[in-house]
Amino acid sequence: MKTMVPVLLSLLLLLSPTVPRETQDGPYTLSYLYTGVSRPAExxxxFQATGFLNDxxxxxxxxxxxxxxxxxxxxxxEGMEDWEKESKLQKARGDFFMENLKDIMYYYKDRGNHTFQGKFGCELRNNTYCKAFWRYAYDRRDYIKFNTEIPAWIPLQKVxxxxxxxxxxxxxxxxxKNYLEDECPQILQRYLQYSKNYLDRQDPPSVSITSHVGPRNKRTLRCLAYNFYPQPISLYWTRASNVVENELWGDAALSANGTYQSWVSVKISSQDTGPFSCHVQHSSLAQPLTVPWNERREVRAEDAAESQDQ
Structure with missing residues (x-):
């Protein structure tokens, strides 16, 4: 059985064209996530593989x-990748990946249903290699990782x-080491000439506020921001300009359309009319957005923007 790295590198060297113009700024990452299951459901x-540019x-x-x-x-x-050749590359990676899953099951003397996951990739900033990673997990527990500085594979479980x-x-x-520090950054540079504008985009959030009264006469105010990119965002509530401690919040989650959504909520007495406002800070906004809660109707960011402009 051949090792994974020589198989990957030989195919990547065969498939990768000359690196085009330089890229700037960043950081930008190229990563791959592999998942193998010993007994997949019918x-x-x-085996599955997904490639990521940033997130x-x-x-x-x-x-x-x-x-x-x-x-x-x-x-x-068009032209970013030859998908037929990429399919052959991923098949070779998958075959090797599943062989390693069988090896690990043998080390554990276990024939049951098990999963093996791997993630590897590299990062560029200002057209310069920054860092890289290559690690594996067996049944969701860290198994082994690669250290580029030593360099060496570092076992994270005894077997x-x-x-x-x-x-x-x-x-x-x-x-x-050669793949992570040389080949991977070159591939990322090539991909960025087709993807940089999309990855650098600034999509402003849409915002809505909803409320409902629950047990013990408590009202929950929920502020939802959605369709924004990139990920970092700040959401918080105020009452008469004083910051209210958040009761619940949701981490920014990636949606199917490639944008994020996040929310924050507070619980107040149903008799408390405030005034309450949700504040939104995002890199796409020239200034923070303030969205007041109106008890009589759901508030949208468009309404708030109009009132702020007047």
Missing amino acids: GLPG QPFFHYDSESGKAEPLGPWKQV ALNTKVKWEKEGSVQAA
């Missing part, structure tokens, strides 16, 4: 279809020492 793939999934592959296919806006991009010894005997250490 009709589900045993955006740009292609997906699974062992059932045998095809690497672009996702989201990358479906309309992972078997994997470390095997991979390092087969010469994967230098190959992994």
Whole structure:
């Protein structure tokens, strides 16, 4: 059985064209997430791979279809990747990945249903390599990771020492370091000439406020921000210009359309009319947005923007 790294690198060297013009700013990341299941449910793939540019999934592959296919806006991009060759590359990666899952199950002397996940990638800032990572998990527990500075595979479970010894005997250490620090950044540079504008975009949030009265005569005010990008956002409530401690909040979640949504809520007495306002700060906004709560109607960001402009 061949090691993963030489297989990946030989195929990447074969498929990667010359790197085009320089990229700037960032940071930008290219990463891959692999998942293998020893006993997949009927009709589900045993192996899946997803590629990400920053936080955006740009292609997906699974062992059932045998095809690497672009996702989201990358479906309309021409020339960024030869998807037929990428499908062959992902098949080679998947075959090796599943062989390693069998090896680990053998080390544990277990034939049950198990999962193996791997994630690796690199980061650029101002066209310069910043950092990289390569790590694996077995049944959702950290299993082994690569340290580029030593360089070496670092076992995170006792049995992972078997994997470390095997991979390092087969010469994967230098190959992994070369891939993470040289090949991966070159591929990312190439992808960025097709993707930088999309990754750098600033989509302002839409905001809505809802309320409902629950047990013990308590009213919940909920402020929802959605359709915004990039991810960082600040949401908080005030009562008569005084900040109200948040009761509940939701971390920014990536939506199917490639934007984020987040929310924050507070509980007040149903007799308390405030005034209450939700404040939103995001990099796309020239100034923070203040959205007042109106008990008689749901408030939208468009309404608040009009009132602020007047």
